[in-house]
Amino acid sequence: MSLKNLKKPICVASLLLFGLATQLPAVEVEPGRESSYFPKSKIRFFDSKLEEGGVLADGMNVERVSGHTDKPEAQIAVWMPFYEPAPIEKNGANMITDAAQIYRNTGAGKDKFPFIVKEKATGKFYVYRNVKYHWFFEQPDEKKKVLAEGNKNGVSGGEVWSPFMNLKDADLKYFEDVVNGSKSESDVWDKKLYVNRHTTAFDSGIRGREDVAGSKFLQQVGMIMTYERAEVPAPTVSGNAYPETALQTADPAGEIPGTANLTAAPADSSFEKFGPEKTAKPIPENLKPSWNLKAEIDGKTYSEFTDYNMVYVEDYSYPEISQDFLNPQGSVYEAVVGKYLGYNGGKDGMSVSYTNENPDLSPTSPAITNAFEYQFSSDELYQLPNPFFDGAADNKQVLFFYFLKSNDTYGPYVGKSVSSREQTYFEGHHPYWKSQPKEKLDKFLADRRTNSWEGKFLKPWEKGVVYYCLYLDGDPVTRTNELNEAWKKKDAGQLSVLNDIMADLNGKTTPAAVEARACMQELQQFITSSSEGTREATRFAPIGFEPHLGRCIVGPITLENIPTQHTEKTVSQVDPATGKNIDVKSGSWTVAGKRIIMPRHFAMNSIEWNDHSIPPAPSAKDPKAMKAYYSEIMKTPPDCLMTQQVSNCCGNSAPAGSLVKVDDVAEFSKPLIKAEVEDMNNGVTHKIGIPPVESLEAGSQLVCKDLKTGEVKNHGEEGCKEDFDMANKEWTIIKADGTEEKLSRIPTDPEGPDKNGIPVEDQRMRFSIAPYDNIDSLTPFRGVLKTEIEIEALDANQQPTGKLEEIEHEADGKIVTATKIVKDGSGLNKFDLNDFDPKVSFYHIFRAAGWYQFRVKAFDRAKDGNIGQAREMKFNINVLPASFRTRSIDSK
Helix, strand or coil, rough: CHHHEEEEEEEECCCEEECCCCCCCECCCCCCCCCCCCHHCCCCCCCCCCCCCCCCCCCEECCEECCCCHHHHHHEEEEEEECCCCCCCCCCCCCEEEEEEEECCEEEEEEEECCCEECCCCCCCEEEEEEEEEEEEEECHHHCCCCCCCCCCCEEEECCCCCCCCCCCHHHHHHHHHHHHCCHHCCCCCCCEEEEEEECCCCCCCCCCHHHCCCCEEEEEEEEEEHHHHHHHCEEEEEEEEEEEEEEEECCCCCCCCCCCCCCCCHHHHHEEEEHHHHCCCCCHHHCCCCCCCEEEEEEEECEEEEEEEEEECCCCCCCCCCCCCCCCCEEHHHHHHHHCCCCCCCCCCCCEEEEECCCCCCCCCCCCCEEEEEECCCEEEEEECCCCCCCCEEEECCEEEECCCCCCCCCCCEECCCCHHHHHHHHHCCCCCHCCCCHHHHHHHHHHHHHCCCCCCCCHHHHHHHHHHHHHCHHHHHCCCCCHHHHHCCCCCCCHHHHHHHHHCCCHHHHHHHHHHHHHHHHHHHHHHCCCCCCCCCCEEEECCCCEEEEEEEEEEEECCCEEEEEEEEEEECCCCCEEEEEEEEEEEEEECCCCCCCCCCCCCCCCCCCCCCCCCCCCHHHHHHHHHHHHHHCCCCEEEEEEEECCCCCCEEEEEEEEEEECCCCCEEEEEEEEECCCCCCCCECCCCCHCCCCCCCEEEEECCCCCCCEEEEHCCCCCCECCCEEEEEEECCCCCECCCCCCCCCCCCCCCCCCCCCCCEEEEEEEECCCCCCCCCCCCCEEEEEEEEEECCCCCCCCCCCEEEEECCCCCEEEECEEECCCCCCCCCHHHHCCEEEEEEECCEEEEEEEEEEEEEEEECEEEEEEEEEEEEEEEEEHHHHHHHHHHC
C-alpha cells in the first residue's frame, strides 16, 4: 500500500434528521483526493445499522485539511443541518419537497421575512424568525485536550431566515484560509453551516458500521433547532410556488418564481416559539447505552436533540514502526528466483511492530490492519493459447498475462497484461526506450509479446486460475476476490463466471478448448478438496502493471488477524503529553514468507534502475518528510520493493518497507542456448538445444543419460543447472503420461535411418546460435552478456586433439578469421546493453572428414553488472567423406 493513503482530505460532516422516510447522505471527501474540495455532486449515500430504517451517520471521519496534516487546528468539519422549520421537509441531498410551497414576499416586512411558506395540507401561511441551530460537541477529558479553541459549542443560522442552503460555494481555499488565520469560522459562506475544529483525539479505533452504536469513544455531536413561527393571513400570490415539482433542490440557482404580497408584518405576540421541547427527538435505541451528551440553552439542560451523530475524529498518532521504511541497512531480505521469501533459510517473512495506544481496544478491531504489496520487473510475461478464441475480431488468439507460480500454501498470482500500459511506460518513462526511434521501440514491444514465456509448465488448476481471471477481459481483482472466497469456503459456487466459462467452452474442439475444460474441472476440484495451505488466509492475489514505474505490483494483500500473523501484548510506556505511565499494547505483524512469491525470471541487476543508495527514511512520526522520501525513492525504485501499510487502534496508517535481494541461483536460471545447423547442400536443418522448463508440459521431467557410464540423472520439474553436454549424454523429456521424447542431435551413424542428415566434407554449413537468459532486463529475452564459440577437431575415438577450426565470421562490419568467436558486452553501460545482441551466425566448411566438437558458452550478468554465471552447450559432429553423399544417394 503506497504512502498516498496517508493523505488526509477534509471532511464536511452532515447532522442528519432522524425519522425521514428517505435515505439521507453524509457528505465527505473521497478518500485520497486532495486536488479540490468536493462539490455537492460528491454527496455519498450510506446505509446505517444504528436503527432499523434509520439514517444516523456512522463513524464518518473528520480529518485535517489536505496539506496541513501536521496541524491539529486544521482538523475542521462543517456541520450542515438538513432540517427546516415545519412544515418544510428537506432531505439529506439538500432537496426540498412540495409539502410546503414557498413564495417571495413582495409586501410588508420583506426585509425581515423575505419568504412566506404555505402548508400544502392545510392551506395556512407562515413567516419565521430566529431560526437557530444549536451545536453541541462531546468534550474530552482535560488530559486529552489539544487546543483550547477546539470542540466549541455554538449557534448557526442567519439573522434573516431562508429555506435554502448554499452548498455550491464549498471551496478548499476557505478551509486553508481558516487554518492559516486569514479567515475565521464565522466567515463560512452560508450562515446555516457551523464550522468546528475537532482538535481532540477520540481514540476509539472503531470505524465500521457494525461497531459505531456501542462505541464510547467516537465523539458525540448533537444539534437542536429552535425557531419562532407566526401564521399570517392568506396573501395575494402570483406565479408558481417553489418547489415547482415534487422534489427540487434547496440550493436554487436563481430567484424562486412565485411571489406573495404580505399586507402587514405580524406582531411579536403572534409568534409561537418552537424550542428544544418541541423540536427534540428521543435518543435512538442503539445510542441509549452510550449517549451522555448534554445541551444547555437559556439556562436549561437538555439530553435530547433534534438530531444525533457520532463522528470519528482522527488523532494523527501514527503507529510506531520498529523498522525504518526502506532502510537498506536494516531491512534487506534475501530470496531465490522462482521460490519465496525465506526459502533458502533466510528471514521467513517481513515483520513490523507497532504501538497501539488504546489498551482497551480488542486486537481484532477492524481498525488494526496490515496490508502489503510488492513490486518486481515485468519479466514474468507469459502466454497461453486462448481457449475461447473463435476467430472473432474482438477475441484475441493468445492470452498474455503476468504470473507468479503457486507454492504449497499461496498463489498463483495472476494479472492481465495490457499492451497499451506497457507501451505507455516504455514510450514515456523508460530511461532508455523513451528516447529511441518509434520503429525500434515497436519491434522491442512486439518481441516482448512474441517471446513471452510459455505457460505450458503450469499445473492444470493453475491454468484454470488464469482462464478464470482473464475470461472475456474480466477484472482480475474482482475475479481474484471470488477465487479467495471460494477457497476459504471450499465452495466453487462463489465463482460467478465459472458456468459461463464452461458453457463457452462446450462445443469447442480446439486443443486449447479441450485442455481448458479439463483445467477448469481441475480448478473446481482444487478449490473444494485441496489439502494445500491454510483456509484462514487468502491464497490468490492480483498483479497489476504500473505504467509510470514499469513495475508489476502484487496486491495490496490484507493480512488476516490470525495468530500466525498478528500478536499483541500490554506494555507500559510514558505518555509524552502528561509524563505519566500509561498502558498501551505492543503488537506485531508478519507477512508469512511463502506469501512473497518470487519471480522466476528475475535477478537483481538494476539494469533499468539506479542503485538503491539513498539515505535511511525519516520516522513515521513525520508524515511530510516520509511522503517526500517515498516520492523520491519511487523515481528510482529498487529491484524488488515490498511495503506494508500498518494501522493502529485509531486507523492511522504508517508504511514499513523492505528490499528483497533476489538471487539468480535457481536450477533453471543459467543461460539457455538454442542452435540451428543447416546443411546448405541438402537443405536439412538440425535444431539443437535443451528446452526451458516453461516449454515442458506440467509434470514433465528432463532426464540425461551418460553414454559412457550409463548413469541417469533426473532434473525434475525445476530444470537443469548443469552444462548441456550433448556430446557425451543423451537427453530425454519424460512426459507426465510416461511417454518419452528424445532431444534431437546431429545424426552421426552412417548406417542409421537419418544418415542422409549427416554432414560431409567440403560442404557449406550455416550455424545460428541464440543464447538467452532466464531474465529480460537487457534486450528482448536475451540477458546474456558474453558469447564464446569454438569448434575443436577430435580423434577417431572422439577425444580432444587441441586443434581448433579457423572460423570466418563478421565482427564490427568486417569478415575476420579466428579460432574462437567472442561477442562481449561486458564493457558496455547498462543502457548501451540494450543494443547488445549475443546471437552469432556464421558459415563454415569442414575441409576434412572426421569428428568435431562444437562448443558454445553463454555468460549472464551478475548482480554487480559484470560477467556472471555461464553455461556451455556442446555436441559432436561426424563429418563424412564427400564420397559418402554419392554412395548414400546411389544406395537408395
